[in-house]
Amino acid sequence: MTMKKQDEKKKSFMRNIFTRRERNGRETIKRSFDSPEAQSSPTLENLIFTSTGSPMTFHQDVQTFSVFVATWNVGGKSPHRDLNLDQILHTDQSDIYVLGFQEIVPLNAGNVLVVEDNEPAAKWLALINQSLNKPSDVAARGSKPTVSLGGSLFFSKPSLKKFSEIFRTESGRKLKSCNCTYELERKQSKDFCFLCQQSHISKDYSPLEEDDEASLTMDPELSIPSTTNQMKYSLIASKQMVGIFLTVWVRTELVQYVGHLRISCISRGIMGCLGNKGCISVSMTFHRTSFCFICSHLASGEKEGDEHRRNTDVMEILKNTQFPKICKSSRVPEKILDHNRVIWLGDLNYRIALSYSEAKKLLEEDAWDALLNKDQLQIERQVGVFKGWKEGKIYFAPTYKYSYNSDIYAGETKNSRKNRRTPAWCDRILWHGNGIRQLSYVRRESQFSDHRPVCATFLVDVDVVSAGLRKGLSSSRLKFEIEEFLPQTRNYYH
Incomplete structure (x- = not known):
């Protein structure tokens, strides 16, 4: 060698x-x-x-935030420019707004089987933004705002995707990304902990497609403020499934604490698989507390036994809703009931187990307790449906079914007799988990639809990590x- x-x-x-x-x-x-x-x-x-x-050092404490929730079945009608949501939303500066709609499009074969029409959803977004992000001087005067987006863009063939981008956060951050405790600590300290030097995002997780409405990247050039000031509220999630539409808005300065955003849809309509009935669920973390918001439209019908179809819808939604695992180092919940705070809103379609004449007589007598004793949802909850869930006391009249552009229940006049339905509390808001306190549970008055919108405000406890230098x-x-x-x-x- x-x-x-x-x-x-x-x-x-x-x-x-x-x-x-x-x-x-x-x-x-x-x-x-x-x-x-x-x-x-x-x-x-x-x-x-x-x-x-x-x-x-980092320590955890509990802070309280306000959440406003509203549900409204709008009867397949597209909103008009002059519809003012201020009286419905009562924009009292809540921290989070969860707004769910049903039947934003007619539930016909074209919308269910062919192409989903998202133009009405875009119009609803514009109206919500107009109400939440109105100039402060307009809000103080109580006058009708001049609409920057709701006017010039409202009838210019609005795109749900484009409007979603405009109303979302300006940071361009993917809200569905991991923001586990260690990542939050890294950000707050402007440095890193030597125990957390590697990424904690699952390698198996692939981001949603660019054109998916759940993908939350914002183009900074599309950030259009409602006034010279920046938007007070940012859209963090919007999703449509045929007629169901769910949007979540967060105070802009709090968006940085939202993460692990995921969306799941369950279809329970025709043949148990089409989207004319079912639910949209949004999962997210806020600081160190997990939230889940479910907007549903359950099986219709007031014949005896129809309530069992609604019960089945509830069970299937709880069983089959599955959020993707996107964080491999944190136990981010994948099922609805695994979340710390859960709010379920929507047209649950439970009726009053009385004839039209019997219900009408009790309504005329303001016999709320007698009516509520026949409320199917309360009856079914007593036998195990929605076990562990809570609902506030109802002090308002049944929200369905009204004649259009009227405060009269359908069937009370000769012309509306063919559309007669026994009045019922179809539109409900329930919650699950500790650390949730309901402050109000009311209906709002609008003749736009045959349903009346139902709203609730909550105070929720949230685990917050705060940082500070150790003295001495x-x-x-x-x-x-x-x-x-x-x-x-x-x-x-x-």
């Missing part, structure tokens, strides 16, 4: 040795940080270094404290 070949072989041999040692060293260090001892250390978990080397602890002293908790590792280079 020549001298040259011997030198090359020797170099190759030495390179392999040191490469192996270096790799093993890195693996040992990684294992030591991932060891149970390191992970169980409260000191290591709560200490973050800022860019100046100052120690920072120098960086040099902290260094020695940290070293006491570090696992001992073998050094290959000494």
Whole structure:
């Protein structure tokens, strides 16, 4: 063997040795940080270094936020420009608005089987934005605002996708991305914890398509403020399934704390698989608390036994709703009842188990308790449907069915007799989980539809992580404290 070949072989041999040692060293260090001892250390978990080397601690407390929820079956009618939602939304500066609609399009074969018409949904978005993001001086005067988007764009063949982009957050951040505790700590400290140096997004997760209405990237050039000030509320989720339409709006300064956004749809219509009935569910985390909002339109009918079809819809929705797993390091809920706070809204279609004449007589006597005793939803809950769910006390008249452009129930006049239905509380809002307190549960008055909108306000407890510098602890002293908790590792280079 020549001298040259011997030198090359020797170099190759030495390179392999040191490469192996270096790799093993890195693996040992990684294992030591991932060891149970390191992970169980409260000191290591709560200490973050800022860019100046100052120690920072994180602790969790509970804050209260307000949530406004509304549901409205609009009877297949597209909104007109002059429809004012202020009286329905009562924009009292809630932190989160959850607004659900049913029958935003007629439930005909064309909309159910062929092409979904999303033009009415775009118009509803424009009207909601007009109400939530009106100029503060207009809100103070109580006058009708001049519409920047609801006017010029309202009847210019509005696109749901385009309007969704306009009303969403300006940050361009994907709200469906991971914002686990360690990622939040990294952001707040403007540095990183040495225990959290790797990405915690699942490699198996693929973002939603660009044209999917649940994809929440905002083009900054499309950010159109309602006034010279920026929007007070940003749209974080909007989804349509035939006639069901669910939107979630969050106060703009709070959007940064929303994450893990996912959407799931369950079809329960014709043959149990079409979208004329069913639900849209939105899952998200807000700070460190998980939320789920369900907007549903359940099986219709007031014949005896139709309530069992609605019960089946409820059970199938709870059983089959599955949110995709997008975070591999956090236990983000994948089922509805796994969430900390759940709110279910919609046209649940439960009727009053009385004849039209019997119900009308009790209505005329304002005998609410007698009517509620025959309410199918209350009856079915007593035998296990919606077990564990809560509903506020009802102090308002049945919300269905009215004659159009009238405050008279359908069937009370000769002309409306063919559309007669026994008045019922079809439109409901329920909740599940602790840390939710209902402040109000009311119906609003609008003759736009044969249903009256129903609204509720809640106070919800949210787990919040806050940061602060630990007082009286120098960086040099902290260094020695940290070293006491570090696992001992073998050094290959000494």
